[in-house]
Amino acid sequence: MHALILAGGSGTRFWPLSRRRQPKHLLPLDGDRSLLQATVERLEPLIPPQRVWVATTAELLAPVRDQLPDVPAAQFLVEPVGRNTAPAIGYALHCMPAAVRSEVVAVLPADHRIADPASFRRTLGLAAEVAARDDRILTLGVKPHRPEPGFGHLELGEPLPRAEGLRRVRRFTEKPDPETAARWTAAGTHLWNAGMFVFRGTTLLAALARHAPQIARGLEAIADRPDRLQELYPQLDATSIDYGVMEHLDALATLPLDCGWSDLGSWQALAEVAAAGSDGNAVRGDATVIDARDNLVAAEEGHVAVLGVSGLVVVRTADAVLVMPKKRAQEVRKIVDSLRRRGREELL
Amino acid sequence: MHALILAGGSGTRFWPLSRRRQPKHLLPLDGDRSLLQATVERLEPLIPPQRVWVATTAELLAPVRDQLPDVPAAQFLVEPVGRNTAPAIGYALHCMPAAVRSEVVAVLPADHRIADPASFRRTLGLAAEVAARDDRILTLGVKPHRPEPGFGHLELGEPLPRAEGLRRVRRFTEKPDPETAARWTAAGTHLWNAGMFVFRGTTLLAALARHAPQIARGLEAIADRPDRLQELYPQLDATSIDYGVMEHLDALATLPLDCGWSDLGSWQALAEVAAAGSDGNAVRGDATVIDARDNLVAAEEGHVAVLGVSGLVVVRTADAVLVMPKKRAQEVRKIVDSLRRRGREELL
Numbered sequence: 001m002h003a004l005i006l007a008g009g010s011g012t013r014f015w016p017l018s019r020r021r022q023p024k025h026l027l028p029l030d031g032d033r034s035l036l037q038a039t040v041e042r043l044e045p046l047i048p049p050q051r052v053w054v055a056t057t058a059e060l061l062a063p064v065r066d067q068l069p070d071v072p073a074a075q076f077l078v079e080p081v082g083r084n085t086a087p088a089i090g091y092a093l094h095c096m097p098a099a100v101r102s103e104v105v106a107v108l109p110a111d112h113r114i115a116d117p118a119s120f121r122r123t124l125g126l127a128a129e130v131a132a133r134d135d136r137i138l139t140l141g142v143k144p145h146r147p148e149p150g151f152g153h154l155e156l157g158e159p160l161p162r163a164e165g166l167r168r169v170r171r172f173t174e175k176p177d178p179e180t181a182a183r184w185t186a187a188g189t190h191l192w193n194a195g196m197f198v199f200r201g202t203t204l205l206a207a208l209a210r211h212a213p214q215i216a217r218g219l220e221a222i223a224d225r226p227d228r229l230q231e232l233y234p235q236l237d238a239t240s241i242d243y244g245v246m247e248h249l250d251a252l253a254t255l256p257l258d259c260g261w262s263d264l265g266s267w268q269a270l271a272e273v274a275a276a277g278s279d280g281n282a283v284r285g286d287a288t289v290i291d292a293r294d295n296l297v298a299a300e301e302g303h304v305a306v307l308g309v310s311g312l313v314v315v316r317t318a319d320a321v322l323v324m325p326k327k328r329a330q331e332v333r334k335i336v337d338s339l340r341r342r343g344r345e346e347l348l
Numbered sequence: 349m350h351a352l353i354l355a356g357g358s359g360t361r362f363w364p365l366s367r368r369r370q371p372k373h374l375l376p377l378d379g380d381r382s383l384l385q386a387t388v389e390r391l392e393p394l395i396p397p398q399r400v401w402v403a404t405t406a407e408l409l410a411p412v413r414d415q416l417p418d419v420p421a422a423q424f425l426v427e428p429v430g431r432n433t434a435p436a437i438g439y440a441l442h443c444m445p446a447a448v449r450s451e452v453v454a455v456l457p458a459d460h461r462i463a464d465p466a467s468f469r470r471t472l473g474l475a476a477e478v479a480a481r482d483d484r485i486l487t488l489g490v491k492p493h494r495p496e497p498g499f500g501h502l503e504l505g506e507p508l509p510r511a512e513g514l515r516r517v518r519r520f521t522e523k524p525d526p527e528t529a530a531r532w533t534a535a536g537t538h539l540w541n542a543g544m545f546v547f548r549g550t551t552l553l554a555a556l557a558r559h560a561p562q563i564a565r566g567l568e569a570i571a572d573r574p575d576r577l578q579e580l581y582p583q584l585d586a587t588s589i590d591y592g593v594m595e596h597l598d599a600l601a602t603l604p605l606d607c608g609w610s611d612l613g614s615w616q617a618l619a620e621v622a623a624a625g626s627d628g629n630a631v632r633g634d635a636t637v638i639d640a641r642d643n644l645v646a647a648e649e650g651h652v653a654v655l656g657v658s659g660l661v662v663v664r665t666a667d668a669v670l671v672m673p674k675k676r677a678q679e680v681r682k683i684v685d686s687l688r689r690r691g692r693e694e695l696l
Contacts, residue, residue: 302668302669303692305669305670305672305683308676308679309673314669320651321647323652331656335638338638344651
């Protein structure tokens with residue numbers, strides 16, 4: 001079994017800590033190691049670094065490789081530009097030796113948190129068995145523990161034989177409205193789409209050829225003429241693997257993950273998993289907190305003092321400060337967009 | 349007429365911008381020059397720098413002198429330690445040549461804002477005439493334009509002849525409760541105590557001898573034995589001129605100031621006088637402000653981005669960040685106290 005780690009990413013959600021050249025997965029947002037390093041480490045012993053492949057962009061190759069010294073150099077696969085996950089996964093599979101491609105590959109995001117790695121590996125190992133034995137494509141879905149309109153959901157279909165919890169996926173759904181999310185969570189009919197897939201590489205490429213032929217043909221052309229990579233890759237449809245392939249598959253199956261997963265999708269999500277004191281404040285770095293509740297305070301450099309505020313994200317880096325309500329954390333991209341419009345490249 | 353500028357101060361109210369060695373009056377909180385520089389400049393042409401005296405502490409002497417190159421070097425008067433304003437003023441008067449001491453001296457804080465310097469000089473000049481002619485001690489009071497429980501008040505007594513607006517001061521009051529402040533403001537019976545005094549130096553020293561004999565005797569002892577200054581000065585009662593002298597004077601008079609005065613006593617007070625956009629945000633330095641109202645945002649160094657917050661003070665300096673509600677700005681000293689208790693001298 002091999003792992004393909006998707007380690008691209010643009011670095012806006014955790015601004016000012018994340019930057020274009022320092023996206024979220026390169027940051028130690030959950031412990032001492034970066035999320036990328038944690039992603040690789042938690043695979044052992046199921047998948048040692050010698051069987052880890054990392055898809056990233058030219059801009060991020062150097063820091064990504066520096067963080068993963070145990071992954072063989074030839075297994076860092078560089079997209080000329082980011083064209084979303086369907087081209088990235090297809091291209092990575094084409095780059096692998098044919099022998100690897102025909103084995104089971106798990107596609108994993110580089111920037112999630114998993115509190116219980118052993119449970120995660122058990123599910124991943126089971127998924128690999130099913131994928132190898134039945135030549136089936138699986139997606140790992142997360143058991144919702146709360147209504148979450150912010151995530152895509154997998155609607156569960158009929159149980160499949162020969163693996164506990166294995167179910168057909170009836171359909172991929174867009175992000176539901178809050179009432180729908182609450183109903184689904186109560187009924188237990190859906191899992192969260194976590195962007196984790198397990199399949200034989202050859203099987204995925206066959207599905208790509210069928211459901212995303214523009215991408216598949218483009219990748220074939222690149223395989224024939226690797227010297228034209230820089231010209232051809234940017235012409236591939238920028239489609240996610242979810243919408244380009246997965247939602248078209250009749251035979252897609254899922255196994256439920258119950259491993260303390262978080263996508264750490266925003267400062268708010270980070271605040272939710274960070275250790276908080278009795279006052280609800282999660283504090284990173286050198287801070288003074290007086291008469292304040294439920295804040296995320298992060299001093300990556302220098303000192304941060306807060307008094308009398310609640311529900312805020314307060315972040316200080318070497319060159320910037322962010323102050324916003326936690327519940328509006330998704331809107332940090334408005335700040336990044338504003339800086340970009342004003343040509344403030346040094347802050348991006 | 350001479351001016352004695354009181355330029356000591358501890359630097360907690362504008363933390364993290366103000367520090368022990370960089371107190372409020374050395375900062376350019378209102379325009380390009382520091383408050384101290386503005387204090388001296390607004391006296392011209394009534395009082396040129398050649399007749400300005402500056403009382404400060406040993407710790408602050410170098411930066412204070414650097415900021416005022418036109419004030420003669422001999423006119424910087426150094427208190428060994430801060431012992432409040434009664435010793436500071438008495439000691440400064442003792443340091444002046446006898447010929448100066450018998451002339452009119454205006455005692456002025458170094459850290460206030462005055463929007464209309466011409467009006468201020470007119471009142472100051474009139475006060476000097478009264479002080480010289482009648483050998484009277486005057487305090488300049490500010491006409492309240494709103495109820496302000498945060499200030500001491502002067503209760504107005506009967507009108508005095510020979511100067512428009514001149515009134516006896518019936519008594520100094522402590523900070524009133526909000527209802528009392530509102531009543532006084534509506535009735536026009538009180539002025540705010542702004543800590544500005546005009547008198548012949550010899551007259552003030554006579555009043556000091558009568559009402560604060562411990563300080564007066566100590567200052568005489570220092571005058572006799574200047575070599576014992578470091579030993580004797582710290583033994584003087586640490587009393588303000590208001591409580592030590594002014595409130596005991598039957599003959600104290602006042603002239604009303606109506607010159608756009610602010611004591612800039614806190615971040616909130618600064619926010620009130622800072623130019624604010626239509627959204628009520630006052631912004632200093634390099635900032636991104638999105639969907640936010642009524643904040644004071646100050647980036648002395650680096651960038652500050654705020655989104656979706658209101659009524660906050662957000663300040664970034666080279667080594668610290670402060671986030672607190674404007675209306676709790678007085679409590680910034682809790683942060684400074686906390687840092688001091690934890691031995692964080694580098695942040696004080």
